[in-house]
Amino acid sequence: MKLPCLPLVCSALWFAVPISAQPGAKATDQMPLQIIRTDEPRFPLQLNESLVMNGDATVAISVDQDGRLTDCLVTAYSRKEFADTAVAALKGWRFDPSRVNGVPWSSVQEVHFDFSRTGVVVSLSGFDVVMNQIDEITKGRYVYRSRTLRELDRIPTPVHVVSPVSPGLGGGEKKRTVAVEFYIDEEGRVRLPSVSRADVGTPYAACALDAVKQWRFEPPLHRGRPALVFVRQEFNFVAGP
Numbered sequence: 689m690k691l692p693c694l695p696l697v698c699s700a701l702w703f704a705v706p707i708s709a710q711p712g713a714k715a716t717d718q719m720p721l722q723i724i725r726t727d728e729p730r731f732p733l734q735l736n737e738s739l740v741m742n743g744d745a746t747v748a749i750s751v752d753q754d755g756r757l758t759d760c761l762v763t764a765y766s767r768k769e770f771a772d773t774a775v776a777a778l779k780g781w782r783f784d785p786s787r788v789n790g791v792p793w794s795s796v797q798e799v800h801f802d803f804s805r806t807g808v809v810v811s812l813s814g815f816d817v818v819m820n821q822i823d824e825i826t827k828g829r830y831v832y833r834s835r836t837l838r839e840l841d842r843i844p845t846p847v848h849v850v851s852p853v854s855p856g857l858g859g860g861e862k863k864r865t866v867a868v869e870f871y872i873d874e875e876g877r878v879r880l881p882s883v884s885r886a887d888v889g890t891p892y893a894a895c896a897l898d899a900v901k902q903w904r905f906e907p908p909l910h911r912g913r914p915a916l917v918f919v920r921q922e923f924n925f926v927a928g929p
Contacts, residue, residue: 718885719787721751721795721812727780729801729808732769742804744829745770747778748871749799750880753792755783761871761879763798763916764833771832774801788889796882834871834916841912844872844905844919852899852923855891864925866896874914876905896923 735743745765750758760778765771778799786795802809837843870881881900887893900921907914 717787717789718888721786721797722784723781723812724755724784725780725782726810727777729773729777729803729810731803731805731808732767732773734769735767740767742802743767743770744803745774745801747771747774747799747801748796748880749778750794750796751783751785752794753785755785755792757781757783758794759880761873761916762832763871763918764830766830768832770801770803773803774799777801786888791889793888795888796880834918835908835910837917837919839910840915840917841909844876844908844917846903846905847876848902848904850899850902852895852925854925855895862927864892865922866890866892866925867920867922868896868900869918869920870900872905872908872917872919874907874916876907878903878905892923892925895925899923 743766746763748761748763750760752758757778760775762771762775765774785792787793798813800811800813802811866883866887868881868883871879873879878900881897883893883897908917909915
């Protein structure tokens with residue numbers, strides 16, 4: 689499933705950023721984020737006396753170059769108790785950051801918690817498979833989940849958009865496209881912006897991310913109510929004259 693870009697943003701601003709023709713660094717050696725300590729989540733105590741036997745919660749997390757958890761965002765759950773338990777557990781986790789050519793780099797991951805009374809299974813994935821997860825959760829297993837642009841009442845209207853500044857580096861290329869994936873939360877704030885592994889560590893990715901972090905939107909609406917939405921925005925960096 690391909691996620692559409694934000695057409696209103698693209699039509700309002702021309703994101704073609706001139707770059708120089710100097711050679712640039714390429715990300716060739718990448719090490720993914722590692723979990724070095726976890727606080728094991730347990731079946732929510734509030735549900736011990738209920739008939740509920742299992743449930744799910746998915747949380748997107750951002751870990752900085754020092755391995756610190758800087759943000760977490762609940763993106764789906766079957767019951768809120770499972771989401772609260774997952775977030776509480778995550779705050780006690782410790783990480784070794786992802787690395788590009790040996791240099792620590794911030795990253796975004798999705799953590800899925802599968803709860804049952806006999807134990808909890810935790811799985812970790814990158815944003816490159818988020819859309820497959822959204823395909824799965826649209827089958828109705830969650831009472832709360834992030835939305836796709838197609839599900840919204842209308843495309844979110846940007847109220848503050850910053851164009852990326854030229855990185856001043858290039859590899860002799862005439863054009864370079866960087867796709868930034870991020871959430872827009874119920875208040876219209878950009879959350880957890882991320883780029884693909886191929887772009888991690890490049891100056892293009894850094895410039896695109898710096899710009900997107902400053903964006904703000906009107907709250908996305910699904911059936912008249914504020915909603916969390918996962919979106920993708922492309923930036924085209926082109927060589928100057």
